[in-house]
Amino acid sequence: MKISYLVRRFLFLVFVVWTAATVLFFIPRLSRVNPIRERFAEIQRSTGYAPRDLENIIKAFETKFGLDKPLIEQYLDYMGSVLRGDLGVSLMRYPRTVVDLISQALPWTVILLTVTTLLTFLIGTGIGALAGWPRSPSWVKGMVTPLMVLAAVPAYLLGLLLIYFIAFRAKLLPLSGAYTTGRFLGPELSIDFILDVGRHAILPALSLILASVGFWALGMRGMGVTVQGEDYVNFAEHKGLKQGRIFYWYYVRNAILPQVTALALAFGSIVSAGILVENLYGFPGIGSLLNAAILANDFFVIYGIGMITIVAVGVSMMLVDLLYPLLDPRIRYDRK
Amino acid sequence: MELSVPLQGPGRGPGRLTLTLRYLRRNKSLLVGLALLAFLLIFSIGGSLVIDTSTRAYPLAAPSVQPPSAEYPLGTDKDGRDLLAVMVRGILLTGTVGVIAGSVGIVVGVVLGFLAGYYGGKVDSVIRWVTEVLITIPPLILQIIIASTIVDKNKVTIFTMAGVASILSWMGTARVVRSQVLTMRERTFVSVAKLSGMSNLEIIFKELMPNMLPYLAASFVGAVMGAIGATFGLEVLGLGPAREPTIGMTIRWAQFHSAIFNQWWWWVLWPSLALISIFASLSLINRGLDEIANPRVRRSE
Numbered sequence: 001m002k003i004s005y006l007v008r009r010f011l012f013l014v015f016v017v018w019t020a021a022t023v024l025f026f027i028p029r030l031s032r033v034n035p036i037r038e039r040f041a042e043i044q045r046s047t048g049y050a051p052r053d054l055e056n057i058i059k060a061f062e063t064k065f066g067l068d069k070p071l072i073e074q075y076l077d078y079m080g081s082v083l084r085g086d087l088g089v090s091l092m093r094y095p096r097t098v099v100d101l102i103s104q105a106l107p108w109t110v111i112l113l114t115v116t117t118l119l120t121f122l123i124g125t126g127i128g129a130l131a132g133w134p135r136s137p138s139w140v141k142g143m144v145t146p147l148m149v150l151a152a153v154p155a156y157l158l159g160l161l162l163i164y165f166i167a168f169r170a171k172l173l174p175l176s177g178a179y180t181t182g183r184f185l186g187p188e189l190s191i192d193f194i195l196d197v198g199r200h201a202i203l204p205a206l207s208l209i210l211a212s213v214g215f216w217a218l219g220m221r222g223m224g225v226t227v228q229g230e231d232y233v234n235f236a237e238h239k240g241l242k243q244g245r246i247f248y249w250y251y252v253r254n255a256i257l258p259q260v261t262a263l264a265l266a267f268g269s270i271v272s273a274g275i276l277v278e279n280l281y282g283f284p285g286i287g288s289l290l291n292a293a294i295l296a297n298d299f300f301v302i303y304g305i306g307m308i309t310i311v312a313v314g315v316s317m318m319l320v321d322l323l324y325p326l327l328d329p330r331i332r333y334d335r336k
Numbered sequence: 337m338e339l340s341v342p343l344q345g346p347g348r349g350p351g352r353l354t355l356t357l358r359y360l361r362r363n364k365s366l367l368v369g370l371a372l373l374a375f376l377l378i379f380s381i382g383g384s385l386v387i388d389t390s391t392r393a394y395p396l397a398a399p400s401v402q403p404p405s406a407e408y409p410l411g412t413d414k415d416g417r418d419l420l421a422v423m424v425r426g427i428l429l430t431g432t433v434g435v436i437a438g439s440v441g442i443v444v445g446v447v448l449g450f451l452a453g454y455y456g457g458k459v460d461s462v463i464r465w466v467t468e469v470l471i472t473i474p475p476l477i478l479q480i481i482i483a484s485t486i487v488d489k490n491k492v493t494i495f496t497m498a499g500v501a502s503i504l505s506w507m508g509t510a511r512v513v514r515s516q517v518l519t520m521r522e523r524t525f526v527s528v529a530k531l532s533g534m535s536n537l538e539i540i541f542k543e544l545m546p547n548m549l550p551y552l553a554a555s556f557v558g559a560v561m562g563a564i565g566a567t568f569g570l571e572v573l574g575l576g577p578a579r580e581p582t583i584g585m586t587i588r589w590a591q592f593h594s595a596i597f598n599q600w601w602w603w604v605l606w607p608s609l610a611l612i613s614i615f616a617s618l619s620l621i622n623r624g625l626d627e628i629a630n631p632r633v634r635r636s637e
Contacts, residue, residue: 305477
């Protein structure tokens with residue numbers, strides 16, 4: 001791999017993040033929504049408290065946040081603070097910063113989504129590989145269509161049905177939250193706590209897995225079907241190799257590459273992939289934070305979450321591009 | 337050309353309709369998907385002719401939270417909407433949002449894809465960069481950010497939703513069209529058309545487009561699904577059209593009033609079933625179209 005490619009790829013990442021930051025800067029200003037005024041309006045709606053000197057208070061806050069400066073100066077300030085990793089302060093939990101709130105919610109999301117993404121990848125790829133293999137029983141081949149239909153249904157909806165049937169009617173698992181709030185005051189490091197979190201996480205995880213396993217199965221089956229026709233698979237069969245050996249080392253080994261790429265990309269979107277499901281289960285991750293921010297008109301938190309999801313996806317896309325030649329020796333970027 | 341006409345004359349072979357039906361029998365996904373879609377259309381369009389949805393699907397049209405009964409076959413919700421009317425209207429509204437956003441997506445995607453693939457050079461690089469950048473942004477996040485700038489939720493209409501969903505609905509199509517045009521551009525039939533003096537536009541519409549129809553149809557269905565999924569996400573987060581009984585808003589209100597914990601199962605069940613049917617039908621159709629576009633997939637069945 002040439003250094004020039006590395007540099008170009010990195011510049012593209014910078015460009016993506018810069019574009020995203022610019023869009024995030026201009027959307028609220030184009031819409032002429034005043035976040036501070038909206039926040040006060042929300043406070044008034046929910047608590048009935050209306051400050052007497054509202055206009056002056058808003059002005060004072062605008063000066064404090066630099067919202068009264070010329071647009072170009074605001075833009076430069078904003079870019080500077082984004083570069084320093086400062087995403088501003090939260091309006092709903094003032095004076096806590098956006099970065100503070102996000103870093104509190106992020107571990108929940110990252111752990112839940114990492115586990116579900118890996119499980120979905122393994123289950124889906126396994127089913128897909130078997131479904132594309134000519135010697136599989138027909139019921140395995142027939143599994144792909146129902147799974148694919150399931151993949152079209154939003155995870156939120158599956159979660160809703162799971163809550164109703166498993167948590168509410170059958171009372172097998174807790175309805176919501178990430179741990180039993182009466183038993184634990186907050187996150188702690190004990191076997192009890194981890195088991196409790198595990199029990200709470202089963203349903204959110206199950207909704208996420210059911211909703212995307214079909215996508216992986218379909219992708220793997222599609223690749224598997226192409227690989228079957230390749231000369232090297234025919235050759236292996238005619239050599240009289242054992243079926244198991246052909247399955248793992250000729251068929252799966254060659255068909256799995258695009259799946260691995262997709263896995264890396266899926267890891268990039270773990271911040272945003274569970275937003276709706278987290279919300280449904282009141283799981284204290286990024287999704288619930290985002291929902292709270294939307295309800296409270298806390299625009300700075302909304303934009304902060306937007307920023308980190310975009311950076312996560314951008315970075316993972318770059319890593320995929322850089323790792324791909326290592327995984328697939330047929331790909332070389334320096335060849336003209 | 338003249339010679340082949342008598343051979344295909346009437347009575348010489350199965351007609352177009354029979355051929356289509358015969359094909360559908362083999363392509364089960366497409367058949368089931370289309371049947372489900374037909375059912376949904378009959379239910380929602382036929383239903384709006386029978387039931388007065390303009391009043392019954394809105395609050396205070398019926399007593400609050402009635403379980404399904406003879407008078408209200410699907411029950412009513414807490415604000416007094418007749419859920420049968422809500423389903424009839426909701427499927428129609430949700431479908432409209434999807435079709436509008438899907439159409440915008442396909443038109444923009446086809447135009448940009450053709451420009452990029454056919455003309456190449458600088459046009460291609462610019463379009464490709466914009467596409468790549470936009471693909472990096474998780475759609476839900478950008479849509480949440482845009483939708484959250486509309487503070488007064490009563491002003492949000494289904495057209496606002498369609499607009500927000502349209503913004504990110506074209507990239508997939510643009511990519512597919514571009515790569516298809518690239519593979520076709522150098523083929524002999526295009527060179528022949530060029531040599532025979534066809535203009536670029538003629539080549540695009542008469543030579544390239546017909547070859548891409550299955551891809552375009554699959555992209556369209558994909559874009560519609562994407563748009564319905566995206567608007568559903570916005571709606572359950574409370575960023576939807578507060579006054580319209582779309583399927584997503586119905587689920588949002590059911591959640592908002594804790595329908596599950598109050599045992600009002602009908603309020604959650606019907607919209608969930610409706611949305612699952614919509615997605616199942618579209619994804620089966622998409623799969624069927626994919627089979628037409630990539631005959632390779634057929635081999636494993």
